[in-house]
Amino acid sequence: MIVCHCHAVRAEEIRTEVRLGAETVEVVGARCGAGTRCGGCIPAVEAVIADEQARMRAAVPAPH
Ligand code: FES
Numbered sequence: 350m351i352v353c354h355c356h357a358v359r360a361e362e363i364r365t366e367v368r369l370g371a372e373t374v375e376v377v378g379a380r381c382g383a384g385t386r387c388g389g390c391i392p393a394v395e396a397v398i399a400d401e402q403a404r405m406r407a408a409v410p411a412p413h
């Protein structure tokens with residue numbers, strides 16, 4: 350699914366950047382371009398970032 354239509358950035362590309370350490374829409378944008386033209390996709394980019402971060406937290410066991 351394309352999230353940023355200006356730069357044709359797919360959700361999976363954003364998820365990959367989050368898994369590689371990008372934590373904000375600014376960093377994701379710097380790495381793949383999402384959200385850096387019209388800005389209309391920024392809420393959707395933020396939602397993908399938050400969803401991937403939640404997935405990552407769920408996959409990591411809680412420390413003892
Ligand atoms: S749709 Fe992403 S910057 Fe325009």
